[in-house]
Amino acid sequence: MATILVLGGTRFFGKKLVERLVADGHSVTIATRGETPHSFGDTVEQLCFDRLDEVAFAKAVEGRTWDIAYDNICYSPDEAQVVCRLLNGRIGKLVFTSTMATYAPSAGKKVEADFDPLQYELRMGTRDDFTYGEGKRQAEVVFYKEATFPVVAVRFPIVVGEDDYTERLLFHVQHVLQQKPMAFVNVDARMSYITSDEAAAFLQWAGEHAQAEPYNATANGDYTLAEFIALVEEATGKRAKIALGGDDTTRSPYAVGADWYMDNAKATAHGFTFSQLQDWLPTLLATLVEAEQQ
Template sequence: MGNICVIGGTRFFGKVLVRELMAHGHRVTVLTRGRTGDPFGDKVDRLTADANDVDQLSAAVAGHEFDAVIHQMCYSPVAALAAVKAFDGRIGRLVMTSTIEVYRDQPGVSGFAAEHELDPSMLGYDMSLPWHDSEFLGNSYAEGKRQAEGALAQAATFPVAFVRLGHVLAEGEFTGRLAFHVDRVLDGGRIAAHRSPGRSSFGHAREIAAFLAWMGGVSLTGPVNASSPDGMSAREFVSVIEEVTGRSAVFDEVDDADDPDLSPFSYAADFGMSVGYEFSPVSGWLPEVVRREVAQRAKWSRTR
């Protein structure tokens, strides 16, 4: 089994990934800033560093070697180049957790994009941008991920894979996108969407974590799409919640993309990914995820 370092393993999806790696017998080292605890006890090793700070990162990994690093916190070329320098000669490969968002607004990219439509080696990066400004970074998520891919593709001295994830969901999903829809259906709140909203791509957290864990142990490099094969529109997404809850949503199709009630999964046209690996259809797993999310609301109500 492998010796694998996970950068960022204490939040929602990172914890799922660490558990998946441990379940398959890997020795796991979790590298974080040390600000958040984790439930793993003495089952993992721990290193502390800011992954954006090349000096901190280099000092933290000095004296360590890993078969693979799974980088969950690579949001900009700053983090990418820090990893290039810190892990030079220390790792067998790096797997960057990327995103469907890299395809957004890119010329020549189809509605369900294939990996070859966006080549990381052709993506530039600009270190003069204010990547250390949290507001700028938050507002530049897609561009930050694209430039991180570009920096790794051009500068890394080790093999790199870029796993571009669809919208990852499970109960308690920390971005609040699932909760947005569930809460509004349960409370009778309004949900807006583009007229005839396009479909997007989704993935179940456990399946995606298992795929990332597998990617840490194989020789595959370059971009890889990871999501369920069937796309789903905002209207279809809300329909699943309606069916699970027995409630009817207040659902409006609108022309205003700035509507404050716009679904975070609403797109004016298809915005998804084609997938070459076998994942479960979203139509098969989403109802259970919604049921678990609804059950969390009921549990919370009973303890008030």
């Protein structure tokens, strides 16, 4: 049994991670602001504080140690530096939820070496000072340059599932069902995906087995956006209304200008078995369509 701290574990793949850890008999502590009720009952310990309040964070972890910590909600170098200050000497390993957005969209499949945090210039700041992708890049830089504990950065692509609170996948289903236009920049761009269940499974694996370095974590296979749109059309039984450019109401959350997909060969070689995208994305789309039509 391991002692495990999870920062951000009450929804989406963070919640599923906690469920997996508890089911495997680990002693789990979740750290949240306490604003959203959790469903774990007395199977976990809860620490309530705002991670942006360093004094409250320090008080909550004082005198505590954990074998593994997961940080699912770090979005800036300032936040990462606080984790380093407060958890150095208190944890045996950190798994940081990073993102495919550390890679800029461009032709070709991304491998981990395409972004090396040790070779990237550090700029400190809060989450308001950076785009999402740059904030995650800078957080990785801090963790790999300043942490005294081992760090595994897990770079996820678009995470999807019935429980996706962002509703990015649902956006496409709803727009086709309602015959609303959807705007894209490049329908030939390829993208990667992973389910929330598989994301949780990978995070657990990363904590238990991964070496202290970055890993891409994505389902096997990819689709161009044109192929993705065709899957939505098949699931809905309707033709999509596609536009180029668009505005905030019509632009697809997946409207990238170039390929944005990843290679998972490194994690595969190290022992994780990924799902096949074509085995579950059409089924997930059909499930979302059915829910919308009820």
